[in-house]
Amino acid sequence: MKYENDPGRYWWKEAIVYQLYPRSFKDSNGDGIGDLQGIISKLDYLQNLGIDVVWINPIYASPNDDNGYDISDYRNIMKEFGTMSDFNELLDGLHKRNLKLVMDLVVNHTSDEHEWFKQSRSSRDNPYRNYYHWWPAEKGKPPHRESFFDENGRAWQYDRKTKSYYLHIFSVKQPDLNWENPKMRKEIYEMMKFWFDKGIDGFRMDAITYIAKDDSFPAFTEDEIRKQYGEWSGYYASHPWLHKYLNEMNRQVLSKYDIMTVAEGPGVSVEEAHKIVDPSRHELNMLYHFEGMGIGYVPGEFKRVDPNGYDLVKFKEVYTKWSDAFVTKGWGTIYLGNHDQPRMVSRWGNDSPEFKSPSAKMLITFLFTMHATPFFYNGDEIGMSNIRFDKISDYRDIESRNMYQHIKKNKGNVKRFLENQKESARDNSRTPFQWNGSEHAGFTCGAPWIKVNPNYPECNVEAQEKDTDSILNYFRKMIKVRRTHTALVYGSYHLLDKEHKQVYAYVRTLGDEKFLVVLNFSRERVAYKTPPNFLLGENILINNYRGLTKYEDKIQLQPYQAIVAKAAAG
Ligand code: NOJ
Numbered sequence: 023m024k025y026e027n028d029p030g031r032y033w034w035k036e037a038i039v040y041q042l043y044p045r046s047f048k049d050s051n052g053d054g055i056g057d058l059q060g061i062i063s064k065l066d067y068l069q070n071l072g073i074d075v076v077w078i079n080p081i082y083a084s085p086n087d088d089n090g091y092d093i094s095d096y097r098n099i100m101k102e103f104g105t106m107s108d109f110n111e112l113l114d115g116l117h118k119r120n121l122k123l124v125m126d127l128v129v130n131h132t133s134d135e136h137e138w139f140k141q142s143r144s145s146r147d148n149p150y151r152n153y154y155h156w157w158p159a160e161k162g163k164p165p166h167r168e169s170f171f172d173e174n175g176r177a178w179q180y181d182r183k184t185k186s187y188y189l190h191i192f193s194v195k196q197p198d199l200n201w202e203n204p205k206m207r208k209e210i211y212e213m214m215k216f217w218f219d220k221g222i223d224g225f226r227m228d229a230i231t232y233i234a235k236d237d238s239f240p241a242f243t244e245d246e247i248r249k250q251y252g253e254w255s256g257y258y259a260s261h262p263w264l265h266k267y268l269n270e271m272n273r274q275v276l277s278k279y280d281i282m283t284v285a286e287g288p289g290v291s292v293e294e295a296h297k298i299v300d301p302s303r304h305e306l307n308m309l310y311h312f313e314g315m316g317i318g319y320v321p322g323e324f325k326r327v328d329p330n331g332y333d334l335v336k337f338k339e340v341y342t343k344w345s346d347a348f349v350t351k352g353w354g355t356i357y358l359g360n361h362d363q364p365r366m367v368s369r370w371g372n373d374s375p376e377f378k379s380p381s382a383k384m385l386i387t388f389l390f391t392m393h394a395t396p397f398f399y400n401g402d403e404i405g406m407s408n409i410r411f412d413k414i415s416d417y418r419d420i421e422s423r424n425m426y427q428h429i430k431k432n433k434g435n436v437k438r439f440l441e442n443q444k445e446s447a448r449d450n451s452r453t454p455f456q457w458n459g460s461e462h463a464g465f466t467c468g469a470p471w472i473k474v475n476p477n478y479p480e481c482n483v484e485a486q487e488k489d490t491d492s493i494l495n496y497f498r499k500m501i502k503v504r505r506t507h508t509a510l511v512y513g514s515y516h517l518l519d520k521e522h523k524q525v526y527a528y529v530r531t532l533g534d535e536k537f538l539v540v541l542n543f544s545r546e547r548v549a550y551k552t553p554p555n556f557l558l559g560e561n562i563l564i565n566n567y568r569g570l571t572k573y574e575d576k577i578q579l580q581p582y583q584a585i586v587a588k589a590a591a592g
Pocket of ligand 1: 088091128192228229286361362
């Protein structure tokens with residue numbers, strides 16, 4: 023099939039990805055923790071959403087220091103989640119419903135309870151020693167490296183047994199694997215084949231750019247270290263070796279299966295992204311960037327969302343840049359939330375009772391009309407919002423808990439930190455999925471591992487199923503629109519009025535098909551002049567309000583109104 027720009031059709035370009043956080047999705051056995059049988063009981067719900075791919079966060083054996091991102095056995099299932107036979111049933115159930123399964127691949131680090139690490143730390147001449155990064159104490163203290171989840175912010179941990187330090191860019195229980203060791207790489211590839219041979223449909227590659235680092239560990243100057251705050255990726259990750267590893271992984275594993283791969287790419291530039299996703303380089307299919315996620319934070323303070331909101335002009339600039347980046351080569355992704363971010367509607371829309379529904383729908387419209395594979399996070403489809411915990415004891419996330427301790431130890435302002443976390447903490451998006459209005463939102467019959475958002479009596483699947491005007495039904499409608507109009511997938515993207523402070527408008531074109539998307543990102547009414555060839559009337563495909571006011575050559579947009587209109591022929 024020939025298309026403008028001829029990007030080549032692939033199922034993963036046309037797919038709608040739904041990220042499922044297993045710990046919080048559905049508990050089947052009353053222990054308060056979501057599990058595989060819980061997901062199995064909701065397979066029809068997933069199918070009825072109209073999505074294509076489920077990306078599930080790690081479900082491998084893990085002591086759960088970082089909710090499964092610390093894996094102690096890559097070939098087994100976490101006890102709390104079930105067994106391998108549950109997994110087989112889940113995969114089978116998804117495939118029977120024409121849904122694909124993408125798993126998380128966490129190979130920058132393992133758990134310190136993984137057998138490889140137990141061996142590695144046991145003696146300096148153990149065959150597994152080189153599976154990790156060690157710095158012998160006789161060389162003096164290793165050059166400073168920051169750690170994401172360490173209370174003291176230090177990524178080198180002294181290990182008395184062998185009088186050496188090991189590296190952990192994440193928590194002290196997540197030692198970094200040494201990718202320069204070909205034996206270790208081979209074991210990872212074998213493990214990947216194990217899952218592909220079971221029939222999974224792809225991997226989302228966790229912290230993948232971190233696998234390649236300068237393992238001579240040069241010292242950084244004070245200035246460089248200061249600059250690293252929040253931007254360590256540039257220093258610690260994406261060493262040119264990354265491409266050697268990914269290319270080898272592609273040759274030995276990925277190229278042998280019809281699967282999709284997506285890299286997590288914090289700090290990755292457009293140029294670097296191209297090196298990873300350009301098909302001629304034979305590395306990965308897609309990457310998700312963090313540039314959008316970084317908008318609207320106050321610089322110099324840990325995750326403080328600017329109370330004055332974010333700059334839409336900047337937002338448009340970033341998403342336009344990333345859309346334009348893949349016009350001729352490679353392919354992008356688009357998302358506005360996940361398990362590491364606060365809730366999409368709270369962060370980018372407006373979760374007040376008045377505006378939650380229109381703003382959630384508007385954001386859904388945005389994700390479904392961009393030139394990229396859209397990724398939704400479970401709960402977005404019903405407008406789940408931030409829980410905003412008051413107390414540190416309510417948090418379960420290692421990031422929030424350890425940062426709190428870090429700030430406290432350094433006599434910082436913990437009160438302010440807790441205020442900031444209300445808008446930015448990862449646990450905002452990890453609260454239990456809201457199925458219905460019964461106790462614990464129908465997530466569990468036991469005590470949930472983390473509090474349920476008290477808004478569940480109004481915000482839940484059961485209520486929204488019944489309401490034709492609900493966010494959930496709008497989400498389904500948008501899926502149909504994207505599926506019916508290939509222009510919304512492959513069509514070119516042209517930004518209009520880039521300096522407009524409230525409206526994000528663009529045109530998507532493929533052959534004779536042309537669509538105008540107009541999104542009011544503000545809580546105000548805005549008069550907006552549409553281009554002349556769009557007869558806004560019978561050509562409106564999507565409108566998140568009942569009507570649309572027009573006068574002269576303008577439309578009067580309601581707060582967070584979203585319109586998708588087809589250009590009149592001719
Ligand atoms: C990124 C994951 O998305 C996050 O949840 C995790 O804490 C880190 N990588 C470490 O694996």
